[in-house]
Amino acid sequence: MAGGLNEKWRSRVLEILQELIRIDTVNPPGNETKAARYLRTLLTSAGVEAQIIESAPGRGNLIARLRGSGGARPLMLMGHLDVVAADPAEWSHPPFAAEIHDGFIWGRGSTDMKQMVAISTVILLALAEQVGHDRSLKRDVVLLATADEEHGGRQGMGWLVRERREWFDVACAINEGGGTPLRVGGRLFFTCQTAEKGVCRTVWVAQSKGGHGAYPREDMASLKLARAVARLGDGHLSGRVTETMSRALSIIARATSEQATRRVEKLLTKGKVEAALQAAGFAQEDLGRYRALFYDTASLTVLRAGDPQSINVIPPTATAYVDGRLLPGQTQAGFLELLRTRGGDEVSIEPYNNQFSPGLESSGDAPIVEIMGEVIAECCPGAAVVPWMCAGSTDAKHLVPIGVPVYGFIPAKPFPDGVEGAGAHAVDERLWLESLYFGLDVLYEVVYRFCMRV
Numbered sequence: 054m055a056g057g058l059n060e061k062w063r064s065r066v067l068e069i070l071q072e073l074i075r076i077d078t079v080n081p082p083g084n085e086t087k088a089a090r091y092l093r094t095l096l097t098s099a100g101v102e103a104q105i106i107e108s109a110p111g112r113g114n115l116i117a118r119l120r121g122s123g124g125a126r127p128l129m130l131m132g133h134l135d136v137v138a139a140d141p142a143e144w145s146h147p148p149f150a151a152e153i154h155d156g157f158i159w160g161r162g163s164t165d166m167k168q169m170v171a172i173s174t175v176i177l178l179a180l181a182e183q184v185g186h187d188r189s190l191k192r193d194v195v196l197l198a199t200a201d202e203e204h205g206g207r208q209g210m211g212w213l214v215r216e217r218r219e220w221f222d223v224a225c226a227i228n229e230g231g232g233t234p235l236r237v238g239g240r241l242f243f244t245c246q247t248a249e250k251g252v253c254r255t256v257w258v259a260q261s262k263g264g265h266g267a268y269p270r271e272d273m274a275s276l277k278l279a280r281a282v283a284r285l286g287d288g289h290l291s292g293r294v295t296e297t298m299s300r301a302l303s304i305i306a307r308a309t310s311e312q313a314t315r316r317v318e319k320l321l322t323k324g325k326v327e328a329a330l331q332a333a334g335f336a337q338e339d340l341g342r343y344r345a346l347f348y349d350t351a352s353l354t355v356l357r358a359g360d361p362q363s364i365n366v367i368p369p370t371a372t373a374y375v376d377g378r379l380l381p382g383q384t385q386a387g388f389l390e391l392l393r394t395r396g397g398d399e400v401s402i403e404p405y406n407n408q409f410s411p412g413l414e415s416s417g418d419a420p421i422v423e424i425m426g427e428v429i430a431e432c433c434p435g436a437a438v439v440p441w442m443c444a445g446s447t448d449a450k451h452l453v454p455i456g457v458p459v460y461g462f463i464p465a466k467p468f469p470d471g472v473e474g475a476g477a478h479a480v481d482e483r484l485w486l487e488s489l490y491f492g493l494d495v496l497y498e499v500v501y502r503f504c505m506r507v
Contacts, residue, residue: 058497062179063490067158069095070171070489071151073134074160080135083208085200086113088134092174092198093117099181108212112200116220119177121190125507128421128500129195129226129457130173133202133209133448136162143480157474157483164484165477166229169463170198172493176500184501192504195223202448205408210448214455221457225421227499230443230461232492238334240308243429244441245422246461248297250346251379251412252446253388254405256372257281257396263369270367275358277399278371282353284395285375289348291391293380294321297414298346301439306333308437346442349383351392352376374405378444381412410450415458421503425462428498432491464488464495 076088089105096103096117103117113134118127139148139161146152148161162168173196184190197220199209206212213220231246259277264270299321306313313332320329326347327340335343358371379388385404392402417440426438441461449459465488468474475481 058179058494062175062493062497065178066171066175066489066493067486069174070158070163070168070484073167073171074151074158074162075149077149078135078162079138080201080203082111083135083200084111085134085209086111089113089115089198092170095174096177096196099178101177101181106213106217108200108208108216112208114200114209114213115196115198116217117174117177117196117198119180119190119194121192121194121504123193124191125504126222126224127193127195128503129197129221129223130169130176130500131197131199131210131226131228131448131452131459132166132170132173133199133206134167134170135201135203135209136165136167137203137478139480139482145481148482153486156472156487157485158489159481159483161482163482164474165482166463168484168489168492169229170196172463172489172496173198175493176497179497180501180504190504191507192224194500194504195220197226199448206448206451210451214451218455221452221455223457225415225419225458225460226449226452227421227496228447228449228459228461229463230445230447230449231441232462232464233441234465234467235305235439236467237305238309240305241433241436241467242305242439243425243433243436243464244301244461245417245425245438246443247417247422247440248295248381248414249412249443249445249447249449249461251381251383251450252408252410253377253379253385254408255375255377255389255392255402256405257375257400257402259371259400260369264367266365266367268367273367274369274371275367278356278358278373281396281400282373282375284397285351285353288350288352289344290351290395291349291380291383292324292326292347293349293382294324294326294347295381295414295442297381297417297440297442300417301441302329302333304437304439309334345378345444347380349380349388349391350378352378378446379412381414383412385409385411410446413449413453413459415453415460419458419460420506421460421499424499424502425460428495428502429464432495462496462499464492466491
């Protein structure tokens with residue numbers, strides 16, 4: 054490929070990832086500043102501009118910029134430095150030691166998402182050495198490594214959007230949430246996240262008179278709540294086909310035949326999601342995994358009622374917490390109405406702690422996506438890139454509303470038969486080293502080409 058990276062940079066990306074994993078940035082409390090300082094030292098020593106802005110003590114956000122000629126708007130590479138908690142007693146290898154076993158690097162953050170931060174850092178270092186000093190790049194390349202994504206980004210990307218809006222005058226951003234390899238109908242596809250679901254978390258409360266456990270009643274608060282949450286069924290509520298997923302299934306089906314494409318489009322028009330997935334070539338075992346990408350969903354995650362120390366007391370209040378995920382286009386008011394209709398009049402349902410953000414979609418026709426497709430086709434002959442939706446939520450929720458298109462793309466190699474990983478938030482989270490190097494090679498080439506063209 055045109056940009057070219059040698060073995061030195063593979064060694065460097067592994068070294069940087071190991072150091073990042075060893076810096077404990079579990080959120081809360083985060084303590085991302087220590088990781089940001091490590092990156093700043095690496096980058097400034099190579100002549101790359103870098104600074105750290107703290108939203109609060111210890112909550113460091115790094116911005117680095119490799120300057121090009123200014124002929125086109127910058128490209129942003131984004132990643133978060135914080136990670137979720139990990140109990141060493143549950144892990145096969147220490148979660149913050151970054152040990153290498155069986156061809157994997159083990160550690161919290163190895164896939165979510167310190168690998169992207171390490172890859173992005175090496176891309177800036179390599180560009181600074183190879184092309185940066187003669188200003189041959191047409192665009193600046195910006196790296197934003199932020200705090201607090203795992204808790205909504207209020208101390209990270211959300212804070213920066215409010216306080217440093219000038220940083221976000223960019224053409225687009227590359228983020229987490231895509232790059233996953235899919236094998237469908239014998240062909241290989243890589244996802245590019247052009248959409249993600251929104252969040253609407255709610256608290257459900259049922260009330261009644263308390264009493265003695267020896268005298269059960271139908272109107273006990275715990276039973277009212279149980280009946281209400283049972284009406285959620287499997288949690289897949291209102292179905293809808295977004296532009297992103299309609300296009301994705303059409304592209305995948307087209308690899309089989311035009312007849313398959315027409316059948317998929319007809320089934321999607323009728324709202325027959327599972328049948329459309331099968332017609333596109335997905336295996337039966339994949340249907341459950343991707344079904345949530347076509348529905349507003351609600352997952353019961355917390356139940357509270359009474360006290361085990363007073364197990365003979367009927368509690369007057371029972372509470373549930375429900376994690377809602379919204380398709381692009383769904384509103385908070387619309388989702389609350391949907392839940393209240395399902396839950397019935399035995400409970401009150403209200404937003405929890407202002408935890409709402411809408412679903413998002415960016416255009417799948419962007420030049421950056423075309424370049425991703427070019428590079429993937431060269432690396433993996435016969436493979437293609439498809440737009441995709443992320444069922445979770447990322448820091449893209451802060452950028453798309455201010456006009457920054459965000460594309461999730463951290464390409465990973467398909468596992469060989471018999472090889473299995475563990476991804477974001479999982480016990481024994483680990484990253485296959487072949488995927489780390491593959492992601493570096495592909496993303497470097499994507500960045501290089503995008504920043505050489507206008």
